[in-house]
Amino acid sequence: MTDSPFIALDFPTGEEALRFLQPFEGKANVKVGMELFYKEGPAILRELKARGYGIFLDLKLHDIPNTVKSAMKILAQYEVELVNVHAAGGVRMMEAALEGLEEGTPAGKTRPRIIAVTQLTSTDEASMRADQLIEQSLEQSVVHYAKKAQEAGLDGVVCSVLEAKMIEEACGKDFLKVTPGIRMASGETHDQKRVATPQFARENGSTHIVVGRAITQAADAVKAHAEVNALWKGQ
Numbered sequence: 001m002t003d004s005p006f007i008a009l010d011f012p013t014g015e016e017a018l019r020f021l022q023p024f025e026g027k028a029n030v031k032v033g034m035e036l037f038y039k040e041g042p043a044i045l046r047e048l049k050a051r052g053y054g055i056f057l058d059l060k061l062h063d064i065p066n067t068v069k070s071a072m073k074i075l076a077q078y079e080v081e082l083v084n085v086h087a088a089g090g091v092r093m094m095e096a097a098l099e100g101l102e103e104g105t106p107a108g109k110t111r112p113r114i115i116a117v118t119q120l121t122s123t124d125e126a127s128m129r130a131d132q133l134i135e136q137s138l139e140q141s142v143v144h145y146a147k148k149a150q151e152a153g154l155d156g157v158v159c160s161v162l163e164a165k166m167i168e169e170a171c172g173k174d175f176l177k178v179t180p181g182i183r184m185a186s187g188e189t190h191d192q193k194r195v196a197t198p199q200f201a202r203e204n205g206s207t208h209i210v211v212g213r214a215i216t217q218a219a220d221a222v223k224a225h226a227e228v229n230a231l232w233k234g235q
């Protein structure tokens with residue numbers, strides 16, 4: 001898979017996000033998360049679409065099936081490429097999310113793809129055990145969630161690069177493995193625990209990468225994006 005990285009637009013306002021994006025001239029994939037969406041609402045999605053960006057709407061839904069279904073029905077109207085839920089919400093919740101998305105997608109339009117967050121990349125095995133009382137290994141937990149997401153009919157998962165190969169073995173090549181926690185070899189890890197470089201992501205079965213601070217906080221974001229993209233695509 002050679003889609004260019006999703007740049008995580010973790011900015012407090014739409015104005016800042018659009019200013020940051022100006023030099024990209026519509027030629028990038030972006031991720032809109034809670035911060036930007038809660039501030040600007042659907043207007044920011046319309047603006048980004050109009051400028052030509054591919055959008056991953058990352059709101060990580062996690063609630064009872066009925067609520068998630070109704071919310072997904074609304075999100076489907078925004079015609080983004082990708083949306084997500086938390087796999088911890090369970091198979092029935094994930095099925096309901098998919099139903100909502102299918103019902104809400106306007107006639108003649110393509111349904112956004114839907115993926116489930118397995119274990120957040122800010123979680124390591126020790127914190128998973130302490131916080132969630134899971135006795136299996138972190139890899140077992142991630143692969144388990146991936147199988148549940150597949151059982152529910154979802155298109156893939158969010159995981160770290162470190163588990164992408166195992167998920168490929170369990171769920172197949174076409175099942176999406178969208179991997180955040182991407183850092184350049186010398187980069188700071190910040191609050192992330194399971195990190196990897198773009199080239200490792202390419203070699204280890206990721207289908208898409210999500211990159212925030214390594215690009216958004218770089219002195220030259222366009223150059224940083226080009227470097228990440230080249231390593232990701234093996235150029």
Ligand SMILES: O=C(O)c1cc(=O)[nH]c(=O)n1[C@@H]1O[C@H](COP(=O)(O)O)[C@@H](O)[C@H]1O
Nearest residue numbers: 008033058120121158180181210211212213
């Ligand atoms: O669903 C996500 O996008 C996500 C899942 C996950 O497990 N870890 C994770 O970091 N993310 C998102 O990916 C982005 C990573 O940002 P950076 O750490 O700055 O590259 C953030 O916007 C997170 O919200």
